[in-house]
Amino acid sequence: MHALPLILLTAAAVTGTASQAAQAAKARTMQQVLETTTAADWRQPDPASTLYLDLASGRVIIELAPGYAPLHASNIKTLVRGHYFDGLAILRVQDNFVTQWGDPDAGDAAKARSLAAASKTLAPEFERAIDARLAFTRLPDGDVYAPEVGFSDGFPVARDPKAGKTWLAHCYGMVGAGRDNGVETGNGSELYVVIGQAPRHLDRNIALVGRVVQGMELLSALPRGSDAMGFYDKPEQRLPIKSVRLEADVPAAERTPIELLRTDTPAFTALIESRRNRSDEWYKLPAGKISLCNVPLPVRSK
Template sequence: MRTILLATTALLLTAAAPKPLTPPDLIAAAPASAWRAIPADDLLVLDLKSGTRIVIQLAPAFAPVHVANIRALARSRWWDGAAIYRVQDNYVAQWGHNDERKMPPGVVARPPAEYDRAVRGLAITPFPYRDAYAPAAGFAGGWPVAVRGARANLTHCYATVGVGRDLAPDTGTGGELYSIISGAPRALDRNIAIVGRVISGIEAMSSLPRGPAPMGFYKDRSSDTPIATTRLASDIPPAERPSFEVMDTASPTFARLVRLRANRHDAFYERPAGGVDLCNAPVPVRAKP
């Protein structure tokens, strides 16, 4: 009888045990107060001729001159007819015109090297785990940052968007852009201007055929992925424009999410890692409800 009672008690305890929380559970249950709307002027919308849409969140707080150039290029419809012409395996997808055509008015030809910025003016939430590339790391305004003394920089994580450039002193205008379609090539940090991240449609870029030429370039233009239009969301009629929200990285919900990513206890994970890489703690973004 005692054995039966013990077995019954164990079954009751098992049935009553709460399901371990997962990151998707936490994100889905996040309160409205944990989300911040992304301004329409910070959304760059690429519509491919295939009908696929890619949306990029711009980062003017970190590369203001390059972002101003990108907005000017979008408003002049400079990228209409451009293409994704380079897809390098485990690295980047790159797009633009891949030539030396003249920039439209309002574009700064030689922007400053906006590869990092002063910490002053940034509200940085510290990252509680070690970063392999900087003495400290954290999140500022929804963006992952590495911190070295009084300077901070955005980091090359999956879906990060940066500016293509030639050798220094060239810094790129913003006319040629790339997105990371691999793991985190953090060695690029502080060497190129990071201007944003893909928040919708990165799978369309990362699944493109790889270019066979060196560095992933296509050998002929027939292999390019053509771009129909590139616009700012603020220039799209309100009823048609995409709207997104980003999780507030200073919120208790995000702090809990980072800890949860480092300490998974749901069924698959027998041994929690006890830590997480900065790029493996991505900031959630969702289409605005």
């Protein structure tokens, strides 16, 4: 249909050098990798840790990461079950950075919505101890910010083995809990999602709590706010939130069943390889490398 599509998903590779050609010949395309997956390569997100953020434009699905931010995940569930977010709004969209939502009146004690049974402060879950029981599929090409990077239970993570610490990484689509200057001031009542180049300098400075697994375009394509830091300057620019619910609390008929590719399998390792060395005909010089936030995390309807 079109003369100059930027990417064509077609056949074998024409590469820059003989060694690269040999490398690429071994690599399958991501599509080929996905076509050979079996049911065991996929998992359903836990309905008790999956949020439905419903907007007039559609549904955003967020998988929480209780393995990395258990207190935040628990507090967010308490907020959600108390209908805290229903009728609140998207308040901030800063280009190449974040979209953020919560209570527009949070700064005004007289008007702010009550957190009810949820905590106002939480211990700062910015990193956690490395535990041998945590799955870790390490990427082979290094990272600018951390000694090691890879994937753990479907999330992009970084590690510092010397310090014995690991943490979720600020990649596109990751969701975090906004905080004020105090490290305990984040409680999950104001959330942001990364919509631009990975702001990895935020890693270990703020609690990431999960990841958007479907509906990202409903948060990334919003008009940018013109106030400082991308806050909307007029209340009518804010996008209302219809509701945020736990999947577990939603009747079966209203659920959106999805499956996520596991990140601790040979299929996922093959997927990484397919993206390190693109073998589509369009590519002339496969990179032979991949950066953490460039690895796609496939999702399919169930």
